[in-house]
Amino acid sequence: MSMPTPMPQPERENYLNKEYGVWSWLLTTDHKRIALLYLLSITFFFFIGGFFALLIRLELLTPAGDLVQADTYNKLFTMHGMVMVFFFLIPSIPAVLGNFLVPMMIGAKDLAFPRVNLLSWYLYIIGGVMMLHCMLTGGVDTGWTFYAPFATNFTNTKIVEAGLAIFVAGFSSILTGLNFVVTIHRMRAPGMTWSRLPLFIWAHYATSIIQLLGTPVIAVTIVLVAAERALHLGIFDPKLGGDPLLFQHLFWFYSHPAVYIMILPAMGVVTEIIACFSRKRIFGYSFVAFSSIAIAVFGFLVWAHHMFVAGMSVYAALVFSLLSYAVAVPSAIKVFNWTATLYKGSIHYDAPMLYAFGFLGLFTIGGLTGLFLAALGIDVHVTDTYFVVAHFHYIMVGGAVMGYLGGMHFWWPKISGRLYPEGWARLAALIVFIGFNLTFFPQFILGYMGMPRRYYDYSHMPEFQVLNVLSTAGATVLGVGYLLPMIYFLWSMRYGKPASDNPWNAAGLEWKTASPPPTFNFDEEPVVTWEAYNYEELDAPHSEEVPVGR
């Protein structure tokens, strides 16, 4: 999939056809090629994680444990979580779309540290290979949360290897964040002031801050777990007076903000799409920009809302509940501003916009069910049940993956130089939306009825079966919805119509260069003299005369 096919018309030199051969890809420092390397690898892990999800849903079709063994099931949900979180969701938008677009959107030739960027991909691959090796030689059965003392002293599965895989992949995430922060600070084109940055950049800036400040904490936590297992040091061991709750605090200090690593970039993508397909400047630009930063900051202060029944002090629980509501406000601001952007717009229903609508619907439901979980009295009942499972899938799959797919459709012409088939894409968006709701909405009800998560066998409570069957049925629909885009994207690389430089007539510097772009992105260094989302000028009768730096 990495090799482009020859273009039909006399072609301009671009990043895809400049060089051919395996090494020109494996040793590239071009952020766009690295983005494609990431695209290939995260797609691979997405389908592995998806395969595990399918097996989980099949097992839960009947109350008894009949498809796989209990230990196998426990490994399945653990590996599903680890693969999807650390090897798909966290790198998904930042490492693919962010890598491709951040330099172009600010008018830079590349990221600040191209070799570090390549190193980050290699670290990801090393981590990924370690994770694959770990899965093929036995796997892990602790849940992706690694709770002590089960993970440190009791299970005999491959904790250390899985931990190291995540540690290495975490480094890759840190380096990506570092590259973005420095690039956004130091590499903006002349005239590209902070208040002219696309909101996609603001979202990635906020994301990078979380990657930089959160990831090292999970890294050191993993080191402690590995030291406890491999060297018999006892940091969390209750036998030595160690505190298993300390592990949970350290774990969630990263793993809660990690949710924002997944959702903030998706918010950035959706902002770009809504502006383009409503043909409008985004409503309340500065509020949307600063709400990203606010989410990143508040996101670091709410981790213990995962621990309301863990044995924490009642007063600590109060503080964390209060702060969790504080983080809900900037999310609400974003939703209102997106909605307001549609007002008096000129709305087109192309596939990216359908994904953005899907994002808005699912994120709204996911966000509002977060209010239930932040309410202390209710959290006691629904935490560790399918209610939580449904909630975070609405955010991380309904939100982040919808945003990712929307972004892939929106920028596919830029990435590949080809147009995807619009009809199929609209159909896929619809299938994903329906399949997703069918899979996960029943789980809210299951959760309030009391079905605990990570249950292999529910023959003790057969009344849960109907909703589980619905959920499994939805999962198959969803699976089809995810396969379709992969198929038609691949198809379009050979048979798609060649894309013009700006097929959506969209604002943003990335559309002012060729599709696909040349290796250094712009033939001439762009100079920015306009605000972001200048759709008024673009749609003006003489839009051809808008300065585009060429």
Add this chain to the structure above:
Amino acid sequence: MADNSAAAVQVNAHGEAHNPALLHHFAEPQQQRDAASLGMWVFLATEVMFFGGLFCAYLVYRRWYFGDFAAASKTINMGYGATNTAVLICSSLTVVLAVWAAQTARRTLLIVSLVITMLLGVTFLGIKGIEYREKFVEHHVPGASFSFDKVPIPGHPGQYANPRHAQLFFSLYFVMTGLHALHMIIGLGIFLWLLTMAWKGRFTPEWHTPVEIGGLYWHFVDIVWIYLFPLLYLIDRHP
């Protein structure tokens, strides 16, 4: 950066002609320097969080088991720790000298400073190794052979430290000093590379960014030790 577009292009062409160290995607050497230095500061912020998690765990247990931690802390050799602190402070000085030498094109001084810095780093690791060996001999390494019987708690006559809590202290001691030592080893690797570059005469007053950011890293590792020393060695010492 926003207002000098035309000038930037000229500087770009000018810079590329004269400075082979200027990478293609930067407009001018100043931008490249700023980016490298910001990158290192940002990286050090992540390092702060990395050690921050450890310090956090340490502080929780120290508050709970103060007496046991004080007793365990007394068994590690303060002399070694103090010497190592002095060694690292001296190495920070030589790093500053190295950066100054690079700025002022004093190649010999640069090489000498780098070598002394590395020697001080190796000294630090050597002393650390002796200390680890002592702990091993005394059965203070956590695990099956750990033993910490009848060690009195300072200031509480007749009361002995709980060996389990002492084991917790030593777990943290080894993880914290071990990760710090690992950072020292990485630092030595970086300095070895700087030394070969300096030997080949690659650094000029215009371009010596690696010396600067390598120095930043070294200072950071020193500062971590400045925190580790009192926290681990001086919990409850009195003259």
Add this chain to the structure above:
Amino acid sequence: MAGHVDALYIFLLIVTGMMTLLIFVCLIYFAARYRHRPGVRAEQLEGSTPLEITWSAIPFVIFMVIFAWGATVYFKERTPPDDAAEVYVVAKQWMWKVEHAEGQREINELHVPVGRDVKLIMTSQDVIHSFYIPAFRIKQDVLPGRYTVEWFRATKPGVYHLFCAEYCGTQHSGMVGDIVVQEPAQYEAWMNGGSTGPLSVTGEKIFAELGCSTCHRTDTQGRGPNLQGVFGKPVQLEDGRTVTADENYVRECILDPGAKRVKGFQPIMPTFQGLVSEEQVNALVAYIKSISAAKPGHADEKSKTSASTAAPQIREEVQQNALPNAQSNGSQVQ
């Protein structure tokens, strides 16, 4: 409790339902009303600070109402009434061992009478578990090395699910059981069958067997403190701190006597870590409570919540054989 939780839940359903409706109606209306028409251009709007403040402030106020309500419910959930009947729960991979104050033992079952407040004092022998009764809307993690508590009052006879809600290994989904809620008469009948005597009496026997009573005498001449009337009261420690003698404190004193030594006594008590099982510690705690409880439930407010907040203690070595197996009288009813 279920009523309180459900009331808040329904309130939240209505509020979030209205928010969802508002957003979806706007989305769909705008999407339809402002769909692209040839020749009609979008009208650019910069944004509006008053509007932003409005739609930040109104949700914030709503959120604060939800927060306050949720916190109130949580406080009720986390504060057991003074006169609740006490039941000790020991979790292990993968079963629940239950011991009533009256001495009845059960496995994966808990019998309670209708209308009585029941307080569970829970600990784990191995990993973290979570004691979850969906019908009562309560859940609390059960940790190794310390006590956590939860409480409920059943209002309707019947059999309810008991789940382990914190993932604990291979048979996590098999760590389920039944909460059997009975009419008081039925419950009495069940209670009278096969008991080994009240837990505090068992504790008294252990107290004597281990020789505790030689130092902890009932006068002031003992080498250890007199334990009568101690439970639930503040205790002055040697290092100047004052702690409340709650379940976790008593437990810590048995397993790690040096950690919080009472003022005026020598550090001579040996640790019983590894010598007594979780069940025996529970019995000792019950005994020490019983010699303080002239009138039940005079413990002050602090001791009730602190069971879930105190610093952890050392996990007792698991001694599978050190206790009589409770299987024999685990399920006598039904």
